[in-house]
Amino acid sequence: MAKWTAFPYDAAGYRYDAATLKKQWSRLHLGDAEPWPKDDAVQAAWALFHAGEFQKAHEAGLKAGGAGITVANKAQAIYANYLEKSEKNKLAMFMEIAERAAAQQADEPNNANAYYWQAYALGRYSQGISVAKALAQGLGSKVKTALEATIKLQPKHADAHIALGAFHAEVIDKVGKLLGKTQGADAGTGLKLYREALKLHPGSAIAMVEYANGLVMLEGDKKMAEAEKLYADAAACTPMDAMERLDVEMAKAELED
Template sequence: MAKWTAFPYDSADYTYDAAALKKHWARLHAGDAEPWPKDEAAQRAWALYHAGQFQQAVDAGLKAGGAGLTAANKAQAIYANYLEKSEKTRLALLLEVAERAEAQARAEPKNANAWYLMAYALGRYSQGISVTKALAQGLGGKVKGALETAITLQPRHADAHIALAAFHAEVIDKVGKLLGKTQGADAATGLRLYKEAMKLNPASAIARVEYANGLVMLEGEKKMADAERLYAEAAACEPMDAMERLDVEMARAELEDE
């Protein structure tokens, strides 16, 4: 495996030993509602993930198996989305996660994060190749179905709510409300899901960023002020791990570009 781009910020604040990881677990996993893993090898993989040691987290998680596989898939998906510089490599990494997560979902059909990470990876891959092309390949239905399964299995999965809301918003943004209906996309449903995600994980920067993007996609320029307020709130969030730091920095960069 080629050497991955390092997490670009100081990870000291996001480095948790086993006791600290358990203590902060509920807050760290407010987005994905992942249960505390009993296996110590899986705990180590998750600690590496939270510290931004994404490549090491993948290696450790794949070796650990079980709950470690979820840590590996999330680490690879987040790395690919935020830090991988080559678009070709990024898409390949996302497809690999989607395939591993799909196999995990078949083996553990009640594992909400197997379904979620399959959908997350496919969703980001779809954005990379273009949403319209992804819809033509039938990926839209696969993403939507996997996210709905994740929410059915774990109704408190804030990140699955965000991703499903984004599915509705992106499809309508790219193909319009009428054609969007044929893909199962609905503006009111998308807006409701964004709001639910914000209630489920009120400390989330990414919920605010995605909600801001969704408001503009679904309701246009008239929601620009609301979107800017959400971005400002996201930029002011206090990150608890590497992924949250990347989300906060993304929001800050967006505000500086305006």
């Protein structure tokens, strides 16, 4: 496997041993509601993930199998989204995650994150090839169905609420309200999902950034001041791990634009 781009920030504050990882687990996984893993090898893979060792976390997760597949999928998804420089590699990675998550669903039909990572990967892939093209390929309904399954299995899954809100906003933004309706997209539902995500995870920088993006997509310039306040709040968040650091840095970049 080609060497992945290294996490570009100081990760000293994001290194957890088994005891500190368990202590901080509920806070670190407020977004994805992943249960504490019983397997030591999976715990070790998660520690690598939180420290920004995404390639090692991915490999360790695959090797551990079972609950480790979720670590592998998350590590690869976050890496591809934020750090992979080649668009071609990024798209290939997202498709790989989507396929692996679909296989995980077959093995574990009650695993909320098996549906979530399939949806996340297909959603990011769709953004990469253009939302309109993805909708024509039927990917929109796959993303929506998988996210709805995630929330049904785990109603406190903040990240799935964000992603489903983004689905509604992106579809309406790209094809309009009328065509969006044929895809099951609705502006009011999207905004409600973003607000619900922030209720579930009030300190989530990514929820604030995505809500800001959604407000602008759905409501236009009249919501720009509210969006900028959300970006500023997100940029001021204190990250607990490498992924959250990437979210905060993205919020800072949005503020500068």
